Every structure is written in C-alpha cells, then in structure tokens.
Amino acid sequence: MKTSSVILPFSIWINRIRAVFGQAEAQSLLGEAYEFGEGVKLDYRKALFWYKKSADQGHDRAQANIGAMYQRGDGVEADLDVARQWSELAATQGNLTAVQNLGIAYLLG
Structure with a gap:
C-alpha cells in the first residue's frame, strides 16, 4: 500500500470536507x-473548480477571484469580458476587490 508523502494541513483537510458537502465559504477557501x-500544490484548474462551486452559490469573494483569474490569465486564457462578468456579479454584492478589478478591466478595454 502506497501512502502519500504529502500531509495536508488540518485547515485544508477540514475545508475540503466542508467543501464537498457544499459549503460555499469552504469551497472558496x-x-x-x-x-x-x-x-x-498550486493548481489553477482545481482553484477554478472550487471557486465556481462557491460562486454558483453567490459567494462574492469566489466570484471576484474568478474574475481576477480571467483578468490575469492564471490557468485560463485571459478574457477581459469573462473577467468583467464575474467581477460585476461580485461588485453588485459590495465586494471591493471586484470593484477595483472592474476599474482595471474598464481601463484596459
């Protein structure tokens, strides 16, 4: 039997369990x-997967983070239209990071 050489920190382990059970905050974290x-291990694909699970439940920070990933092109092809859509969802809930990212998106075109 092979065991993993990586031991997850306790908080990651707990958040993973909470995320699987659909808790938006844990999914975002x-x-x-x-x-x-x-x-x-850094993994943009997994990050986007969990952000989208959370964002689909209306979690504003996850929505802002998806927008930022598309704005920067982190693990996805940079797409300012997609970035703007996600940032607008978060900004309408008062997320200040999303408001800032929207300003940058509008400046860049």
Missing part, C-alpha cells in the same frame, strides 16, 4: 489554497 499553493 479551498480555491484560494489551490490558486496560491497554500498547504496544497
């Missing part, structure tokens, strides 16, 4: 862990 490689 797990997305952030994968996007920045905090406690797990």
Whole structure:
C-alpha cells in the first residue's frame, strides 16, 4: 500500500470536507489554497473548480477571484469580458476587490 508523502494541513483537510458537502465559504477557501499553493500544490484548474462551486452559490469573494483569474490569465486564457462578468456579479454584492478589478478591466478595454 502506497501512502502519500504529502500531509495536508488540518485547515485544508477540514475545508475540503466542508467543501464537498457544499459549503460555499469552504469551497472558496479551498480555491484560494489551490490558486496560491497554500498547504496544497498550486493548481489553477482545481482553484477554478472550487471557486465556481462557491460562486454558483453567490459567494462574492469566489466570484471576484474568478474574475481576477480571467483578468490575469492564471490557468485560463485571459478574457477581459469573462473577467468583467464575474467581477460585476461580485461588485453588485459590495465586494471591493471586484470593484477595483472592474476599474482595471474598464481601463484596459
């Protein structure tokens, strides 16, 4: 039997369980862990997967983070129209990061 040489930090392990059970905040936090490689191997595909699960439940930070990923082209082809759509969803809920990202998107075209 092969065991993994990577032991996940406790908070990642707990958030993964909560995320699987559909908790939007945990899904967003797990997305952030994968996007920045905090406690797990950096993986933009997994980050986007968990962000979208959370964003589909209306989680504004996940929506803003998806917008930022599309704005920067992190793990996806940069697409300012898609970035703007996600950022607008988050901004309408008062997410200040999304408002800032929208300003940048409008400046860039």
